[in-house]
Amino acid sequence: QVQLVQSGAEVKKPGASVKVSCKASGYTFTSYFMHWVRQAPGQGLEWMGLINPNSGSTNYAQKFQGRITMTRDTSTSTVYMELSSLRSEDTAAYFCARDQRGFGAHLDYWGLGTLVTVSS
């Protein structure tokens, strides 16, 4: 069965960076794009970007350009999302979700989310 297992909750200080992992299993890792979506407490969903695990190419939302990096490790079927220069507004649950097409996303499997808390 398809599983996306994310790393555990993080607490960071403003200005720091956080790196969240998402380990995929149950399907061919390189055949599906991986998206990252975040949700602040009590708020809606926000698309952050995607990575093509096959090529490593990425596409980031304009809002996060310059402080987001997505990478992958095909040997462990894991994708990573690193967000730098954290501020309190980055406090949110961060989800990875897969999609076969890479555009016009239909995210059929999601990780359970990683809660990142930014606080001094």
Next chain:
Amino acid sequence: QSALTQPASVSGSPGQSITISCTGTSSDVGGYNYVSWYQQHTGKTPKLMIYDVSNRPSGVSNRFSGSKSGDTASLTISGLQAEDEADYYCSSYSSSSTLEVFGTGTKVTVL
């Protein structure tokens, strides 16, 4: 890139039908047939309910249907049930610098 516009809340009685709208622009909803809908129960992960405007993934009830007219997409839930009470989000491909955009979200209440 602004979020797609959804009503904050929609409610209905069991057995009724409700429709949630999702309004964008010609650069997203109106320009492409790449609208998806997600259901999210409180504290849970989003679940894909509709993709490519009107297609249902395997396992999703046929009480859920999607459509689009111009810059507005819609999700209709027929035969409303208590288990349908959740938040619903639309999303669309966008030709702007941000590839995907979500809607503002709609809370569905079953009276």
